[in-house]
Amino acid sequence: MGAMTVDRADGRSANQLRPLACSRNILHRAHGSARWSQGDTIVLAAVYGPKAGTKKGENPEKASIEVIWKPKTGQIGKLEKEYEMILKRTLQSICLMTIHPNTTTSIIVQVFGDDGALLPCAINASCAALVDAGIPLRHLAVAICCGLTEGGSVILDPTKAEEQKIQAFAYLAFPNSPLSVLPSVPSAEDDGPIENGIITSVTHGVMPVVDYFNCLERGRAACAKISEFHRRSLESQVPGDLTKAT
Amino acid sequence: KRHRPLRRSSICFASLLCSYAINPQETLTSEMNAETSDAPPTSLVDRTVVPGDTVLDLTAMANQTIKLGAGLRQDCDTISVMKAGKLRLSKPNKYWVESSHKRYVPCVEDTVLGIVVDCKPDNFLVDIKAPTLAFLPVLAFEGGTRRNIPKFEIGTLLYVRVVKANNSMNPELSCMDETGKAAEFGQLKDGYMFETSTGLSRMLLSSPTCPVLEALGKKLSYEIAVGLNGRVWANASSPSTVILVSNAIMNSESLSGLQQKIMVEKLMQRLQ
Numbered sequence: 001m002g003a004m005t006v007d008r009a010d011g012r013s014a015n016q017l018r019p020l021a022c023s024r025n026i027l028h029r030a031h032g033s034a035r036w037s038q039g040d041t042i043v044l045a046a047v048y049g050p051k052a053g054t055k056k057g058e059n060p061e062k063a064s065i066e067v068i069w070k071p072k073t074g075q076i077g078k079l080e081k082e083y084e085m086i087l088k089r090t091l092q093s094i095c096l097m098t099i100h101p102n103t104t105t106s107i108i109v110q111v112f113g114d115d116g117a118l119l120p121c122a123i124n125a126s127c128a129a130l131v132d133a134g135i136p137l138r139h140l141a142v143a144i145c146c147g148l149t150e151g152g153s154v155i156l157d158p159t160k161a162e163e164q165k166i167q168a169f170a171y172l173a174f175p176n177s178p179l180s181v182l183p184s185v186p187s188a189e190d191d192g193p194i195e196n197g198i199i200t201s202v203t204h205g206v207m208p209v210v211d212y213f214n215c216l217e218r219g220r221a222a223c224a225k226i227s228e229f230h231r232r233s234l235e236s237q238v239p240g241d242l243t244k245a246t
Numbered sequence: 247k248r249h250r251p252l253r254r255s256s257i258c259f260a261s262l263l264c265s266y267a268i269n270p271q272e273t274l275t276s277e278m279n280a281e282t283s284d285a286p287p288t289s290l291v292d293r294t295v296v297p298g299d300t301v302l303d304l305t306a307m308a309n310q311t312i313k314l315g316a317g318l319r320q321d322c323d324t325i326s327v328m329k330a331g332k333l334r335l336s337k338p339n340k341y342w343v344e345s346s347h348k349r350y351v352p353c354v355e356d357t358v359l360g361i362v363v364d365c366k367p368d369n370f371l372v373d374i375k376a377p378t379l380a381f382l383p384v385l386a387f388e389g390g391t392r393r394n395i396p397k398f399e400i401g402t403l404l405y406v407r408v409v410k411a412n413n414s415m416n417p418e419l420s421c422m423d424e425t426g427k428a429a430e431f432g433q434l435k436d437g438y439m440f441e442t443s444t445g446l447s448r449m450l451l452s453s454p455t456c457p458v459l460e461a462l463g464k465k466l467s468y469e470i471a472v473g474l475n476g477r478v479w480a481n482a483s484s485p486s487t488v489i490l491v492s493n494a495i496m497n498s499e500s501l502s503g504l505q506q507k508i509m510v511e512k513l514m515q516r517l518q
Binding site: 049050134 | 289290296298300302349351379414
């Protein structure tokens with residue numbers, strides 16, 4: 001862990017996230033919708049479903065999820081298809097697929113602005129939209145981007161300019177920290193409490209293994225904060241309400 | 247004012263009997279402070295819960311029957327939350343999560359408004375905003391025989407009751423009540439249907455009468471039918487009354503009782 005302070009262009013410290021904002025129930029026709037922004041990266045997710053019928057290749061004994069990614073400009077290409085696949089696998093692991101068999105839930109992700117950490121922003125927005133639509137979930141997914149600078153120090157939530165300069169970065173998605181009436185049991189069993197799990201990890205660039213584990217630790221700690229923000233934004237009852245956090 | 251008989255919203259419960267070893271866990275006494283201490287909360291009842299929260303520990307409740315409603319599921323030894331909302335408890339043992347959405351999860355004995363999408367020889371296929379289409383048997387009408395099957399066109403609005411609701415099968419509906427009488431079920435003619443959320447439907451059906459309906463009833467004469475699936479049908483003698491009633495109901499979702507009365511008065515002044 002580098003003890004030196006990293007100079008970031010917008011004056012943030014290494015562990016500081018950009019301002020988060022989340023508003024739900026903004027689209028009139030969609031069954032659930034959410035708009036999540038981290039600084040200038042803004043993503044709008046809309047959920048339709050569950051609707052009857054599954055696609056041809058899918059298992060009819062389970063619900064299926066379909067993701068459509070719409071970029072801000074340009075045609076849909078391989079990058080969008082890759083994002084769709086990653087998002088679909090992430091959301092499949094948090095949705096309870098056996099509750100409504102033989103149904104399809106469609107999630108449409110529209111990118112409004114891309115200033116770094118686009119996929120984590122999309123994961124957060126889709127998760128908020130799924131909660132807004134009332135799709136049964138096992139837990140929430142909270143995602144963050146961790147970058148690794150040349151000095152070996154980890155910066156959180158890099159902007160696009162920072163992403164292009166640093167040697168490697170990772171998109172990480174963790175389960176949210178739940179409230180529980182159970183006393184926290186010291187983990188004597190093999191699999192610890194749910195906060196220690198990880199749902200998705202997508203890395204770009206080359207990084208040593210030790211630094212990757214550093215990123216995981218920092219990312220997990222930051223996700224606890226994001227999950228707290230998510231919980232607060234769900235506590236406001238008024239539909240279409242806007243909650244902000246810095 | 248004449249309105250359809252108020253139907254109490256019913257919540258579908260699955261009962262589970264837990265019989266565990268006799269030693270209960272120690273009672274938890276401290277409230278949780280989110281930042282500093284890590285003592286867990288005693289109870290999450292009447293608080294907003296988020297998917298993943300654990301609300302009940304079954305090992306602490308030996309030999310009790312607990313009934314779970316919407317939004318909760320059993321996960322080995324604990325009860326955890328599937329949907330975000332407020333956790334409610336109805337003594338002694340019914341737990342559910344109260345939330346409001348645009349889609350509907352069918353429950354037995356709910357009264358809903360459906361739209362016919364297809365006619366088959368044995369059933370009408372009816373859309374009730376559920377994950378799957380619902381079936382309305384052709385004979386599920388008072389005095390229904392093979393000779394007098396009602397002829398519903400596609401797009402007909404019906405006020406029906408849910409008879410069977412299972413996650414793995416299409417729900418089944420009926421236009422009769424338990425005793426076999428028609429009891430206001432059936433086709434709704436004229437009027438205007440609009441869609442709302444399930445939470446607003448429950449508020450309109452709550453007793454004592456919802457403030458917005460009372461305020462409207464003082465000056466206007468109208469009739470409404472509220473479906474628990476988030477559909478409301480309104481009818482009155484003149485179109486302007488229908489529009490006023492529909493707008494008042496649609497605006498009343500996030501308002502308190504007093505705000506609803508003020509809103510209705512403002513709308514009525516515009517009519518004069």
